Amino acid sequence: MNPSMVETRLENYIRTQFNVSPTDPGFDREADLFENGYVDSVGVVELLGFLQEEFRVEVPDDDILSDDFSNIAGIGRIVIQNLSLQTGVPEITEKQAPLVSEGTVRPSPGQHL
Amino acid sequence: MANEFLADYETEEYRGATYYRLPRLEPTALRDSLVRGLDTTHREIGVFAAWNLPVVQPYAVAVDQYLVLGDTFLQSEGRKQQLCREIFQDLVPDYVFSRAKVRAQVGNPDTGGGVLAACVDQGIDSDWLRRRFAALHDVADPAALSSFIRAGRYSAAIPSLQDRENGVSKRS
Numbered sequence: 064m065n066p067s068m069v070e071t072r073l074e075n076y077i078r079t080q081f082n083v084s085p086t087d088p089g090f091d092r093e094a095d096l097f098e099n100g101y102v103d104s105v106g107v108v109e110l111l112g113f114l115q116e117e118f119r120v121e122v123p124d125d126d127i128l129s130d131d132f133s134n135i136a137g138i139g140r141i142v143i144q145n146l147s148l149q150t151g152v153p154e155i156t157e158k159q160a161p162l163v164s165e166g167t168v169r170p171s172p173g174q175h176l
Numbered sequence: 177m178a179n180e181f182l183a184d185y186e187t188e189e190y191r192g193a194t195y196y197r198l199p200r201l202e203p204t205a206l207r208d209s210l211v212r213g214l215d216t217t218h219r220e221i222g223v224f225a226a227w228n229l230p231v232v233q234p235y236a237v238a239v240d241q242y243l244v245l246g247d248t249f250l251q252s253e254g255r256k257q258q259l260c261r262e263i264f265q266d267l268v269p270d271y272v273f274s275r276a277k278v279r280a281q282v283g284n285p286d287t288g289g290g291v292l293a294a295c296v297d298q299g300i301d302s303d304w305l306r307r308r309f310a311a312l313h314d315v316a317d318p319a320a321l322s323s324f325i326r327a328g329r330y331s332a333a334i335p336s337l338q339d340r341e342n343g344v345s346k347r348s
Contacts, residue, residue: 080200097322107327108199108209115205128324128331 064146069118069139076113077135081106092135114138120145178235180210181242182259183250188282190292196281203250207243209328216328 070092077083081101083090089099096102102110111127114120120142122132131137179185183206188195199209214220224231235242249255257273283290295301310318324331 097326098319104322104327105197105199109201111327112199112201112205112209116202124329127326127329132326 066139066143069142070135072117073135073138080109095133097133114142118142118146120149178256180214181207181235182256183207183210184256185210188292190296195292203247207250212328
């Protein structure tokens with residue numbers, strides 16, 4: 064699982080679940096989902112249910128209340144980070160994945176990048 | 177509490193508007209979110225505790241049993257009555273099970289009434305309540321309320337009236 068995959072699945076879910084127009088110029092992965100009215104207080108609960116169901120990840124309270132938990136990119140980071148913490152599988156960043164080569168220090172299992 | 181543990185809630189319509197909207201979740205996930213709401217609002221205990229009235233919630237002794245009820249049971253019609261029948265057998269008369277559920281918020285479906293109608297008719301809606309809450313707790317920008325509570329999790333405690341009197345403006 065890499066950040067781009069998580070963001071894509073998140074974006075597809077949010078667009079469908081919360082009826083975001085495909086031509087909405089203000090909607091992107093950095094747009095504030097709450098301040099811009101894409102997701103309301105009930106929608107946050109639905110979003111958390113999606114994260115649990117789709118990624119099998121429990122988002123801690125501190126993360127739910129963090130600034131990152133306001134847009135798709137930030138929520139993607141939170142998912143990746145908690146997947147790593149909760150499963151012990153090191154997260155793979157988009158930047159690191161294609162650059163792994165001989166001599167590159169690879170994370171050991173359980174080590175967080 | 178049985179309403180939350182059995183996910184026995186519905187939205188309500190009044191004067192063309194929808195109230196008490198529920199998150200679109202599978203029954204067990206909905207149940208979990210409703211149970212979390214009990215903790216968040218503290219409404220089953222806190223209201224009474226404020227008047228020094230101790231409260232015992234008998235359902236609390238069976239929390240583990242409630243939480244193993246699965247999606248199939250939680251979306252079945254008459255689940256609450258069925259569960260009560262299993263527990264109480266014939267100790268509870270039939271008319272108790274057959275009468276329609278009446279929510280305090282809505283009142284009698286024939287004669288009306290209820291807290292919801294009383295508030296809406298007086299212009300007390302969710303925006304009004306947010307402004308009132310903000311005013312009572314010295315929150316200058318009501319929009320800030322959305323940043324300290326998400327999905328039933330608080331980022332900080334609003335200072336109590338006692339704190340305010342003692343000069344404490346905010347605590348984390």
